[in-house]
Structures are given as C-alpha cells and as structure tokens.
Amino acid sequence: MAEIVDHLEVSSAAQFKALGHPLRHRLLFALGQEAATISQLAAALGTAKGNVAHHLGVLRDAGMVHVAETRQVRGGTEQYYRRSVRRFGFTGEGARANNTVALQAVAADLETAEGDPLFTVRNLRLTAAQAEELATTLSELVDGLTDAGPDEARYGVAISVYRPRQPHH
Structure with a gap:
C-alpha cells in the first residue's frame, strides 16, 4: 500500500496541469477520507465511469x-483509489489559475449538495491588519477541525479572504 503524504506543495507545471480540470478537484474532494471505486465515484459525482x-x-x-x-x-478486479496526499498547497504562477478551477469544482459540488449549503459572499472594507487577522482566524478554525471518522457525512469547506481589484477614481 502506498504511503500517504501529509502535504504537497503544488508548484510544477505538470502538477498544475493534473489539477487543470474541475472534475479532478472533485475526485480529490471525494477521495479525501476514504478509498472508492470508479463506479462509486461516478455515481457520487453524477458522471460517466x-x-x-x-x-x-x-x-x-x-x-x-x-x-x-x-x-x-x-x-474481474475492482480497484479502490485513494488520495496520495492529505493536503495540497499552491505556490507559483499557477496558483491563481488553480483557484479558478477549484472554485468551478466547488460550484459543481454546491449544485448537487444535499440539504441547504451555506454559501456567503460579502465585500466589506477592512484594514490590511483586519484582513490578515480574519484570514488567520478562518485558517486556524478550519485547520483545527478533527475528522469525525468514516461513519459521518463528508462536508466541503472553502474559505477565502481576498482583495478584489479596486476601481480607479
């Protein structure tokens, strides 16, 4: 059985290319906690095997x-796939493009989500210090969560604090 790496800093063109499609992100989301077959993944994601x-x-x-x-x-033989990496980090020029693809994947997951998912987008004026504090607090909150185990439902969490391009006056 292959070892699962705790963290991979995605930085090469080949790595970003592998993450260049929203379905690949959704597959990584779905394989976040447990192994699954192609048939199981196809059914869960609503796409062809x-x-x-x-x-x-x-x-x-x-x-x-x-x-x-x-x-x-x-x-035949049924293969169960698992993620090789627990957490991915993104650096370099491809990080912004990856954000776009990852958000497309999150949007696709939201379209088929069970229940009534929370999704809030808000723009407000903050100082640089407030924005940094907010980003740190949200990151610590999510990083501090402990997985509840295989008998519990899987939830997606997406956080971002960003400064949109400002209009010129």
Missing part, C-alpha cells in the same frame, strides 16, 4: 492518487 477513469489516470500519473486495494468481483 469512463470520464472518472480518465481523470483518475491523470491524477495517478501525477502521483496524487493511487490504487489502495483491489478486490476480486464477478469476472
């Missing part, structure tokens, strides 16, 4: 997922 297989192959080639186990089933 061939589509999932293709994108898993790209992620596997980039070292971001691996086959965690195999099981013999009627006339």
